[in-house]
Amino acid sequence: MNFQDLFNFLTQLQQNNTKEWMDSNRKWYKSLRGDFVLWLDGLDITMAELHDDYYPTPGKKGINRINNNLMFHPHKPIYKDHFGAGLDKAPNSADFYIEVGVKQCLLAGGFWRPDPKTLRSIREGIDYNGEELLKIIEKPSFKKVFGGLYKDEKLTNAPKGFANDHPHIQLLRNKTFAVEHQMEMSEVLRDDFEEKIKVVYLEMLPFRRYLNNATTV
Structure with a gap:
């Protein structure tokens, strides 16, 4: 290409x-x-x-x-x-x-403003085992590649059905559950571009698996 x-x-x-x-x-x-x-x-x-x-x-x-x-x-x-x-x-x-x-050039993944049913499933997954998600997104290598979750609008208060003092209230208030890795044009033009894609993909994989497990009925 x-x-x-x-x-x-x-x-x-x-x-x-x-x-x-x-x-x-x-x-x-x-x-x-x-x-x-x-x-x-x-x-x-x-x-x-x-x-x-x-x-x-x-x-x-x-x-x-x-x-x-x-x-x-x-x-x-x-x-x-x-x-x-x-x-x-x-x-x-x-x-x-x-x-x-x-x-911009980027590699991204997750759910950007998912439909209400999917968003509810993700929040229920966090309610059940938010510690696992925190472990994934607070991993040093994850932070190095993505910085954190994609910054988007958040609810002011807890979503319906969840308490404001929930231990994972900061996660539950998110409307988007996604990450992105920004790149320069020069990185795309390098011979090792596909290797870069593989590295980012594998770093993102546990995050995407968590979301998919939460939304699988």
């Missing part, structure tokens, strides 16, 4: 974020998208070797659309400034997300 060519395309796209420009450069886009899908296919095979519970996710299934959803976000530009994809993407589970863009 020629990520430098991808960055060049995305840079020009953001400078000419119109359907007319995209139509004129559709061949370039389709070539890059095809290469990205093939790269994801190879990465999917590599990642599947890391553990037995990996959920195979072909590139065509994992890749996200480059168009923004203007129905819900009418003020956004027509096209995104990145290529993104989810791997290890079992239905209704915390997936592993890769984003390569001109404004």
Whole structure:
């Protein structure tokens, strides 16, 4: 995968974020998208070797659309400034997300503002065994890679059904249970980029497993 060519395309796209420009450069886009899908296919095979519970996710299934959803976000530009994809993407589970863009590159995973049922399940899991989650997110290597949980809006008080003096009230007040690892473009362009992905993936795995166990009925 020629990520430098991808960055060049995305840079020009953001400078000419119109359907007319995209139509004129559709061949370039389709070539890059095809290469990205093939790269994801190879990465999917590599990642599947890391553990037995990996959920195979072909590139065509994992890749996200480059168009923004203007129905819900009418003020956004027509096209995104990145290529993104989810791997290890079992239905209704915390997936592993890769984003390569001109404004940010990142590896992330978990649940971003999940639906009420999923959020309730996570909170019940914390109520039952929050110590395990704390052990995962307070591990020094986890903090080094992710810093902590993704910072998002929190409830002011305890969620319904939980006491304000709950020992894990700070976790229970979260609306999002996710982590992310920011990267520079230079890291994406390095020969060891895939090794970096594997390291971050494995560090995140216990966190994602905790969430998936909590949300499995």
